[in-house]
Amino acid sequence: MRGVSTSSTFSVGDIFTFWPIQQFRILKPGIPLFQNRPMTTRTNWTSTIHQHDPRWTAVDAYAFSHSHPASQPNAKALENARMASMAAGLPDIALSPAQGKFLALHCRASAVTHALEVGTLGGYSAIWVASENPQLRLTTIEYNPKHVAVARKNIELAGLSDRIEVIQGAGIDVLASLRDEVVAGTRPQFGFVFIDADKENNWNYFKLAKDMVKSNSVICVDNVVRGGRLADLGNTEPYVVASREVVENAGKEPGVDSVVIQTVGEKSYDGWLWAVVS
Numbered sequence: 001m002r003g004v005s006t007s008s009t010f011s012v013g014d015i016f017t018f019w020p021i022q023q024f025r026i027l028k029p030g031i032p033l034f035q036n037r038p039m040t041t042r043t044n045w046t047s048t049i050h051q052h053d054p055r056w057t058a059v060d061a062y063a064f065s066h067s068h069p070a071s072q073p074n075a076k077a078l079e080n081a082r083m084a085s086m087a088a089g090l091p092d093i094a095l096s097p098a099q100g101k102f103l104a105l106h107c108r109a110s111a112v113t114h115a116l117e118v119g120t121l122g123g124y125s126a127i128w129v130a131s132e133n134p135q136l137r138l139t140t141i142e143y144n145p146k147h148v149a150v151a152r153k154n155i156e157l158a159g160l161s162d163r164i165e166v167i168q169g170a171g172i173d174v175l176a177s178l179r180d181e182v183v184a185g186t187r188p189q190f191g192f193v194f195i196d197a198d199k200e201n202n203w204n205y206f207k208l209a210k211d212m213v214k215s216n217s218v219i220c221v222d223n224v225v226r227g228g229r230l231a232d233l234g235n236t237e238p239y240v241v242a243s244r245e246v247v248e249n250a251g252k253e254p255g256v257d258s259v260v261i262q263t264v265g266e267k268s269y270d271g272w273l274w275a276v277v278s
C-alpha cells in the first residue's frame, strides 16, 4: 500500500519544489542531461517522497492515449472500476493505467494461465491482467471486507467474475493455504505473482509465493523504491526496512534472479522488484 500522496494534481509551486528554476539556467547545451545535473551536497530524502513532476504525468497521459485509446474493449470497464472505487471511498492507491497494462502485457507475452495477486483494493489491477488475457485466471487476496465487496462488484461489471477469484483474508493465511493446495496438486501452479499489500510482509509473501510458481515465473513486488527511500539506509520506517529486506533477500535467495526497476509517472517516483524464479 502506498504511504505517499498519489494525487495526480500539481501546482506551479510543485514544479519549482521538485526542480528549482535555477537548475534549468545552468544546463549546458550539447551535454547529456544526466551529466548536466547541478551539484548537490546531499540528497533531501524527505522532499523526494512527494515528487510530482508534471512531465511524468504529461508523458503518461500522452503515451497512454496512444497505446490504449478509449476505443479499447476494456477501457470502459477499467474506468468504471476506478470511478466506482473512488465513489466508495477506497484510497487512490491502485496502479496507474500504464503499470496495469505493463503487468497485463507481461502475462500475455509469457502465456500465463494462472496469476496470483496479494492486495486487491477495488480490483483495478486484477481487471487489467484478466481483461487483457482471455487465457488467464487470477486469484487475488484482500483482507478488507469493504474492498472485497467493491472489487467483486467491479469485476462482475467487467464481466470477469468467472476468471477472477477474490479471496477474503489476511495475505499470510490465504497464501499458506493456497500453497498447501498447490503442493497437494489440487490447484495449478501460478505463472505470475503480484505482491501489493502490507509492505511489512513482503518477504513472507515472497517466500510463500516462491513455493507455488512454475519455473521461470515472475514475482513482482510493488512500491519498493518509495521516492528513493530504499537507498536511504538511515531510514528505519517499517515499510522501508521491509522493502530493503525483500530486495536484499531476493538477491541472495537460491533459484531467484532479481532486479529493481525504478519508475516515474502519474504515481510519482517509486519502483518494483522484478524477480524470476528458476
Ligand SMILES: C[S@@+](CC[C@H](N)C(=O)[O-])C[C@H]1O[C@@H](n2cnc3c(N)ncnc32)[C@H](O)[C@@H]1O
Binding pocket: 001, 002, 093, 094, 095, 118, 119, 120, 121, 122, 123, 124, 125, 126, 141, 142, 143, 144, 147, 169, 170, 171, 172, 196, 197, 198
Ligand atoms: C495498494 S492496494 C492494492 C492495489 C491493487 N493491486 C491495484 O493496483 O488495483 C493494497 C491493498 O492491500 C490490502 N491489504 C493490506 N494488508 C493486507 C493483508 N495483510 N492481507 C491482504 N490484503 C491486505 C489493502 O486493504 C489494500 O486494499
